[in-house]
Amino acid sequence: xxxxxxxxxxxxxxxxxxxxxxxxxxxxxxxxxxxxxxxxxxxxxxxxxxxxxxxxxxxxxxxxxxxxxxxxxxxxxxxxxxxxxxxxxxxxxxxxxxxxxxxxxxxxxxxxxxxxxxxxxxxxxxxxxxxxxxxxxxxxxxxxxxxxxxxxxxxxxxxxxxxxxxxxxxxxxxxxxxxxxxxxxxxxxxxxxxxxxxxxxxxxxxxxxxxxxxxxxxxxxxxxxxxxxxxxxxxxxxxxxxxxxxxxxxxxxxxxxxxxxxxxxxxxxxxxxxxxxxxxxxxxxxxxxxxxxxxxxxxxxxxxxxxxxxxxxxxxxxxxxxxxxxxxxxxxxxxxxxxxxxxxxxxxxxxxxxxxxxxxxxxxxxxxxxxxxxxxxxxxxxxxxxxxxxxxxxxxxxxxxxxxxxxxxxxxxx
Amino acid sequence: xxxxxxxxxxxxxxxxxxxxxxxxxxxxxxxxxxxxxxxxxxxxxxxxxxxxxxxxxxxxxxxxxxxxxxxxxxxxxxxxxxxxxxxxxxxxxxxxxxxxxxxxxxxxxxxxxxxxxxxxxxxxxxxxxxxxxxxxxxxxxxxxxxxxxxxxxxxxxxxxxxxxxxxxxxxxxxxxxxxxxxxxxxxxxxxxxxxxxxxxxxxxxxxxxxxxxxxxxxxxxxxxxxxxxxxxxxxxxxxxxxxxxxxxxxxxxxxxxxxxxxxxxxxxxxxxxxxxxxxxxxxxxxxxxxxxxxxxxxxxxxxxxxxxxxxxxxxxxxxxxxxxxxxxxxxxxxxxxxxxxxxxxxxxxxxxxxxxxxxxxxxxxxxxxxxxxxxxxxxxxxxxxxxxxxxxxxxxxxxxxxxxxxxxxxxxxx
Numbered sequence: 052x053x054x055x056x057x058x059x060x061x062x063x064x065x066x067x068x069x070x071x072x073x074x075x076x077x078x079x080x081x082x083x084x085x086x087x088x089x090x091x092x093x094x095x096x097x098x099x100x101x102x103x104x105x106x107x108x109x110x111x112x113x114x115x116x117x118x119x120x121x122x123x124x125x126x127x128x129x130x131x132x133x134x135x136x137x138x139x140x141x142x143x144x145x146x147x148x149x150x151x152x153x154x155x156x157x158x159x160x161x162x163x164x165x166x167x168x169x170x171x172x173x174x175x176x177x178x179x180x181x182x183x184x185x186x187x188x189x190x191x192x193x194x195x196x197x198x199x200x201x202x203x204x205x206x207x208x209x210x211x212x213x214x215x216x217x218x219x220x221x222x223x224x225x226x227x228x229x230x231x232x233x234x235x236x237x238x239x240x241x242x243x244x245x246x247x248x249x250x251x252x253x254x255x256x257x258x259x260x261x262x263x264x265x266x267x268x269x270x271x272x273x274x275x276x277x278x279x280x281x282x283x284x285x286x287x288x289x290x291x292x293x294x295x296x297x298x299x300x301x302x303x304x305x306x307x308x309x310x311x312x313x314x315x316x317x318x319x320x321x322x323x324x325x326x327x328x329x330x331x332x333x334x335x336x337x338x339x340x341x342x343x344x345x346x347x348x349x350x351x352x353x354x355x356x357x358x359x360x361x362x363x364x365x366x367x368x369x370x371x372x373x374x375x376x377x378x379x380x381x382x383x384x385x386x387x388x389x390x391x392x393x394x395x396x397x398x399x400x401x402x403x404x405x406x407x408x409x410x411x412x413x414x415x416x417x418x419x420x421x422x423x424x425x426x427x428x429x430x431x432x433x434x435x436x437x438x439x440x441x442x443x444x445x446x447x448x449x450x451x452x453x454x455x456x457x458x459x460x461x462x463x464x465x
Numbered sequence: 466x467x468x469x470x471x472x473x474x475x476x477x478x479x480x481x482x483x484x485x486x487x488x489x490x491x492x493x494x495x496x497x498x499x500x501x502x503x504x505x506x507x508x509x510x511x512x513x514x515x516x517x518x519x520x521x522x523x524x525x526x527x528x529x530x531x532x533x534x535x536x537x538x539x540x541x542x543x544x545x546x547x548x549x550x551x552x553x554x555x556x557x558x559x560x561x562x563x564x565x566x567x568x569x570x571x572x573x574x575x576x577x578x579x580x581x582x583x584x585x586x587x588x589x590x591x592x593x594x595x596x597x598x599x600x601x602x603x604x605x606x607x608x609x610x611x612x613x614x615x616x617x618x619x620x621x622x623x624x625x626x627x628x629x630x631x632x633x634x635x636x637x638x639x640x641x642x643x644x645x646x647x648x649x650x651x652x653x654x655x656x657x658x659x660x661x662x663x664x665x666x667x668x669x670x671x672x673x674x675x676x677x678x679x680x681x682x683x684x685x686x687x688x689x690x691x692x693x694x695x696x697x698x699x700x701x702x703x704x705x706x707x708x709x710x711x712x713x714x715x716x717x718x719x720x721x722x723x724x725x726x727x728x729x730x731x732x733x734x735x736x737x738x739x740x741x742x743x744x745x746x747x748x749x750x751x752x753x754x755x756x757x758x759x760x761x762x763x764x765x766x767x768x769x770x771x772x773x774x775x776x777x778x779x780x781x782x783x784x785x786x787x788x789x790x791x792x793x794x795x796x797x798x799x800x801x802x803x804x805x806x807x808x809x810x811x812x813x814x815x816x817x818x819x820x821x822x823x824x825x826x827x828x829x830x831x832x833x834x835x836x837x838x839x840x841x842x843x844x845x846x847x848x849x850x851x852x853x854x855x856x857x858x859x860x861x862x863x864x865x866x867x868x869x870x871x872x873x874x875x876x877x878x879x
Binding site: 099193 | 493494495508511512513514516518520521523524525530531532533534555588589592599603606607644645646647648649650852855856865867868869870871872
């Protein structure tokens with residue numbers, strides 16, 4: 052099993068009492084609850100609140116060895132893979148392989164934008180972004196030139212999907228409420244938070260009426276929402292929206308992901324986002340013992356739409372792979388993978404969210420409470436849940452954010 | 466006011482309603498509760514749990530401007546100082562100056578040891594150390610050579626003061642309890658944690674019988690305590706203790722501090738640890754408008770002993786400076802600074818601590834509870850206290866540690 056995210060970890064757990072020896076390889080030491088990553092980036096939670104060590108989660112499951120390592124190559128025919136280790140490489144042989152290394156941000160060929168508009172996929176990304184957001188206000192405070200000051204108070208969030216919407220809504224709340232009264236030279240509530248979506252509406256995976264509600268809720272929180280115009284360029288000083296250059300010192304990329312590069316090792320054709328098109332049983336075409344699951348896989352459902360790149364889909368895929376391996380060991384077959392869609396939710400900011408459960412659609416405060424309870428419920432581990440709940444309660448009542456600490460040493464100046 | 470630690474922050478707060486304009490300069494954005502820093506280094510707390518943004522603490526105090534900046538030079542005669550800013554330098558003029566920038570680790574002329582034996586003074590230090598400690602067990606797990614594996618499981622803590630004792634005790638607990646059952650190739654409880662003190666006893670600032678109790682409690686937790694033999698060399702592979710080379714991949718420096726280099730800017734003679742010898746009113750000799758407080762200052766008490774470099778002394782000095790400034794504005798004099806010693810406490814590990822209140826001395830479980838309550842009481846801010854209490858409760862009952870997350874990107878391998 053390569054990757055300790057939702058797909059990999061759920062597959063491992065579903066093989067709990069199976070007669071197999073599992074090696075779980077991950078480049079980090081922790082499982083990350085990615086849906087709350089934006090809360091770390093916006094200083095609401097600290098990194099350990101949304102992550103748990105894989106070893107700790109799996110310590111009672113005796114058929115698992117956890118290895119913190121990167122996979123450098125896979126030989127699909129010889130059924131081996133190579134771990135990149137400090138003291139030299141190491142080869143692992145496998146009977147079955149699950150590749151579930153997820154996705155990373157993609158700049159669609161504009162890789163130089165990466166330096167000015169970082170994305171948000173790992174805890175390190177989130178901490179870098181937190182630092183960048185908090186420092187922008189510090190820089191604005193000590194800047195004497197009014198234009199430069201405005202540029203420090205101008206934030207561009209590129210991409211109107213759930214991550215972009217969450218970041219924009221929370222950032223507007225920070226500027227308007229959290230930082231209120233703390234600065235002497237600037238008024239943080241004058242900060243300009245702009246959410247930029249190239250397509251016609253935000254939250255495109257939701258029904259149209261919920262997209263419209265999300266836009267209204269964002270605007271109420273103080274976010275400028277721009278749709279229908281793509282970003283043409285990004286520099287250290289701002290972004291070009293159509294023909295207009297908007298000065299902005301802080302730009303965040305939430306616009307696109309591509310699959311982890313590990314898919315390339317398999318030697319099969321990939322889709323244009325680098326994902327592995329899998330068979331209905333989640334195996335790689337021509338390699339019936341290699342499974343791919345989660346954001347690294349792409350599979351069309353019966354209705355013609357692809358399985359979405361969301362946490363519940365990854366968990367379901369992981370469990371399906373475990374079931375398939377159990378069945379193979381017994382020499383029986385199982386039905387192909389079918390995604391069960393329990394609904395779609397996105398939070399926007401303080402007391403604002405949208406929920407689409409198919410038959411039921413709602414937005415606003417009720418949706419926000421629903422989102423909050425659902426996320427608390429799915430967060431792994433007792434301790435994380437209670438700390439997160441506590442931080443959220445305090446944040447809710449005081450508008451404060453628990454993790455407003457700038458880390459990162461020597462260049463923390465002014 | 467330069468420095469937002471205990472001395473600087475307490476001085477600022479004690480000037481709350483005074484007719485002054487205060488600029489508080491700190492290179493970070495937060496006040497740090499340094500006595501719990503070792504808890505961040507040992508993954509018990511996350512960084513934001515023990516830090517609070519200075520702006521947030523002071524936002525209601527309207528006579529304060531907070532500046533996140535480094536001070537590059539001080540002109541004591543012209544009464545100006547220079548801030549090192551991103552967009553060029555900036556000069557601040559002052560009527561009164563308080564320098565309270567604390568201390569950093571010192572290697573007594575063996576600066577090349579710094580690379581192999583990092584110290585613990587800032588949050589960044591603590592996160593680096595956490596990463597190093599957690600990675601050592603990961604490396605041991607994937608190491609096949611038995612000698613190399615033992616070196617990854619060998620930890621040297623150099624310095625038997627409170628920080629060294631706390632780190633050694635907690636690390637032994639992690640190895641023996643927290644990580645139990647999580648590894649497959651190594652037995653973490655076989656890790657060798659050695660506390661090395663060059664002097665005759667650990668916790669030398671405590672009475673001798675408490676030092677002896679601390680040693681016994683450390684040994685019960687599984688720490689090897691070595692006293693009376695200094696470390697002669699430190700390399701990437703271990704340390705030389707007297708004539709014996711001890712292989713150890715993880716070495717921590719808790720042996721010495723020297724004052725912040727900013728003292729040199731004053732142009733007065735410093736003591737050999739770089740501290741500024743101050744007058745009994747905490748001013749710099751020859752510069753009655755410049756105060757120095759906290760770990761950067763050194764002052765002999767009436768009993769001939771120097772004021773100790775502990776948080777309560779720094780707070781008292783900060784408050785004294787505020788009082789002195791208020792008195793000067795009114796044209797009256799005040800009594801010289803006198804340190805009030807309320808006692809001395811140090812924690813050792815799970816349910817082990819020593820407390821010296823002068824008349825009362827105790828150790829063991831009662832001392833540990835006393836230490837715990839005292840530290841919770843002094844921790845700034847409601848939120849931090851409750852999160853810390855919650856993390857500690859969970860840690861106490863489960864032996865788990867909340868922040869066992871390895872951060873830091875690309876070199877997280879094996």
